[in-house]
Amino acid sequence: MATRYTIKKSFDPSQFTVDYSKELNTEQFEVIEKGEGPVLVIAGAGSGKTRTLVYRVAYLIERGVRPENILLVTFTNKAAKEMLFRVERLLGTFPKSLWGGTFHHVANLLLRKHAKRLGFHNNFTILDQEDSRSLVKVLVKDLGIDPKARRFPSPAVIQGILSLAANTESSVKETVLEYRSAFEDIIPDLERIGVAYKERKLQNNQMDFDDMLVYLLKLLKEHDDVRKKLAAQFQYVLVDEYQDTNTIQADIVQLLASHHKNLLVVGDDAQSIYSFRGADIANILDFPKQFPDAQTFYLTKNYRSTQPVLDLANDVIARNTKQFEKELVHVRSGGEKPQVIPAQSASQEAEFIAQRILELRDEGVPLREMAVLFRASHHSQQLEFELTKRDVPYEYRGGMRFFERAHIKDTIGHLRLLENNHDEVTWMRVLTLQMGIGSVSAGKLTAIARRQEQLADALRQDFSSVLTSRSATGFKRFQALAIKLTQQRESGPAVLIRLVKDSDYAEYLRNQFPDWESRMEDIEQLAVFAEQYASLGTFLSEVSLQESFGMAQTGEADGDNEDAMVLSTVHQAKGLEWEVVFVLNLSEGAFPNAKALDDAGGLEEERRLFYVAITRAKTYCFLTYHLGLNMRTTSMHLQSPSQFLEDIDSHLIERVELEEEYQERVGSTIFKNQLEWDDADQGENKDDTEEIGY
Numbered sequence: 001m002a003t004r005y006t007i008k009k010s011f012d013p014s015q016f017t018v019d020y021s022k023e024l025n026t027e028q029f030e031v032i033e034k035g036e037g038p039v040l041v042i043a044g045a046g047s048g049k050t051r052t053l054v055y056r057v058a059y060l061i062e063r064g065v066r067p068e069n070i071l072l073v074t075f076t077n078k079a080a081k082e083m084l085f086r087v088e089r090l091l092g093t094f095p096k097s098l099w100g101g102t103f104h105h106v107a108n109l110l111l112r113k114h115a116k117r118l119g120f121h122n123n124f125t126i127l128d129q130e131d132s133r134s135l136v137k138v139l140v141k142d143l144g145i146d147p148k149a150r151r152f153p154s155p156a157v158i159q160g161i162l163s164l165a166a167n168t169e170s171s172v173k174e175t176v177l178e179y180r181s182a183f184e185d186i187i188p189d190l191e192r193i194g195v196a197y198k199e200r201k202l203q204n205n206q207m208d209f210d211d212m213l214v215y216l217l218k219l220l221k222e223h224d225d226v227r228k229k230l231a232a233q234f235q236y237v238l239v240d241e242y243q244d245t246n247t248i249q250a251d252i253v254q255l256l257a258s259h260h261k262n263l264l265v266v267g268d269d270a271q272s273i274y275s276f277r278g279a280d281i282a283n284i285l286d287f288p289k290q291f292p293d294a295q296t297f298y299l300t301k302n303y304r305s306t307q308p309v310l311d312l313a314n315d316v317i318a319r320n321t322k323q324f325e326k327e328l329v330h331v332r333s334g335g336e337k338p339q340v341i342p343a344q345s346a347s348q349e350a351e352f353i354a355q356r357i358l359e360l361r362d363e364g365v366p367l368r369e370m371a372v373l374f375r376a377s378h379h380s381q382q383l384e385f386e387l388t389k390r391d392v393p394y395e396y397r398g399g400m401r402f403f404e405r406a407h408i409k410d411t412i413g414h415l416r417l418l419e420n421n422h423d424e425v426t427w428m429r430v431l432t433l434q435m436g437i438g439s440v441s442a443g444k445l446t447a448i449a450r451r452q453e454q455l456a457d458a459l460r461q462d463f464s465s466v467l468t469s470r471s472a473t474g475f476k477r478f479q480a481l482a483i484k485l486t487q488q489r490e491s492g493p494a495v496l497i498r499l500v501k502d503s504d505y506a507e508y509l510r511n512q513f514p515d516w517e518s519r520m521e522d523i524e525q526l527a528v529f530a531e532q533y534a535s536l537g538t539f540l541s542e543v544s545l546q547e548s549f550g551m552a553q554t555g556e557a558d559g560d561n562e563d564a565m566v567l568s569t570v571h572q573a574k575g576l577e578w579e580v581v582f583v584l585n586l587s588e589g590a591f592p593n594a595k596a597l598d599d600a601g602g603l604e605e606e607r608r609l610f611y612v613a614i615t616r617a618k619t620y621c622f623l624t625y626h627l628g629l630n631m632r633t634t635s636m637h638l639q640s641p642s643q644f645l646e647d648i649d650s651h652l653i654e655r656v657e658l659e660e661e662y663q664e665r666v667g668s669t670i671f672k673n674q675l676e677w678d679d680a681d682q683g684e685n686k687d688d689t690e691e692i693g694y
Contacts, residue, residue, distance in 0.1 A: 300326050340648075434478050
């Protein structure tokens, strides 16, 4: 939650004046001057929306509105802190009674005053995510549910289901059927847990983060006197990033603005990319319908990117039908056309990106001004390997480096036992994944297994003396998989990885983690990577080097190294910017994500995600994809370029072909033929195609 600022001196609005027409552009100034009543501000990427909100607050205070009558709401602590700091800097001091911060911060302040209306005391405890999961774990036990009798969803998965149900105002049953259908048969158990979770929090005087919004809305809807008092107090309500609100948040701000009806919301429908968290784009799209007298303003002057980058972004988003149409225009001059680069394989794509990064660094662009963005975390694996080989420091945003992820280590652990049966740490790791096997049982089983030189011999030992009725089932499942692995050892590491992926380990992931599908994709990507190795020993050695490199860079690349480039999913990159942006793996099925296309509105949200990726670039934008050819083995699977690339007006980009030596390495004309997809729309501009070498 955002924290209040300490007053540096008493605040007197008469002691300062701001020349708004000089400080702001015409579009921004119009919002500042005319922003009365319900107002929708469609703020394009890099158009200065935060500046506009901050100056609107200053404008109101300068004209006599008391700070306590202003409510300024945003989403993240970082954004709230930045906004409040800029208000203070503009005014010269912080108006202490201004209401500002995240939705949860505001909810906390209001609920502390009125908690008794909802059955709580005003000293209620706020549960963080870990606290919530611990409580769920206790309730599972109290309800007599034995999670070890069969695979049962972990507290993290259960808490995720309950959270999504709360944020989408859906029942547990509806949420499970729509998002986690594999748990359909245990819906009654999950509903019991949900009811007990709510009751126990009330008994314990506790709220989790979801409760804070749910109960604030309940307070405003069911207690008219409270709603009327607060709505009368908040003469002006201003909301940032309105496209990211869920229905609960939208209802809250509308109720708080119900008296004076001065509700100003700022957002960009083209950057609405969080539906998986419950965000509802309809909140911003339908704002003019909800408020027929609303004014709509557009901020289209982009201060971040050059015009060629903006031309591409405009072209991409224009194909969405549900949107507020706008054209971003540049303030910065110059710039080069974004480039589209096809590669024969993921490894060649990674080689190109790594080499281009080094070239740009030599040309004077700091590594910290470069980022590689991707649709899903598993897309980064090949590039991480390539950057490691070239000793390029990088910071991974929003998660762990590929080879440091638990499920990758689990999968590799199964393979390591084939290579070294004496590896006690790996035996313990793999065995404790099995149903019914805890650390004590795993230790006893490991002691027996490690007496043998080879895994195959270990599996033939008599373990009955240390197996219990509960651990026997899990161990038998492990044995079945381990026998398959020993039988297929010479088939290569890729085959072995897929054996693990298709085993009971998949069930373990599904029940243990809310993001299990992403983890399964990670493992498949590991298998694809392993296809280039015929020897299990060589593969494991390479992986160990990756892990060691990651450990060596911990603390160096992750924030302490001022000149480390960034690897990030597009979702994590929203709100950030870099001089150079690469968007990789723009292949059909990867970006747009194939599964997302099954959802209503999925294609348009994927296109908005692509738009967000492009608009992170200030000057250079590289769009890469690969055809799926593996140059180091005989395996081959063709992919087509993303439909997003095929849609682009050819005049807005440069098509780049890599040097012919890379085509010759596969001895095939398939790559050349596949490149012909863009011949028809290149026409006479085809001669402008640039060749890039290494």
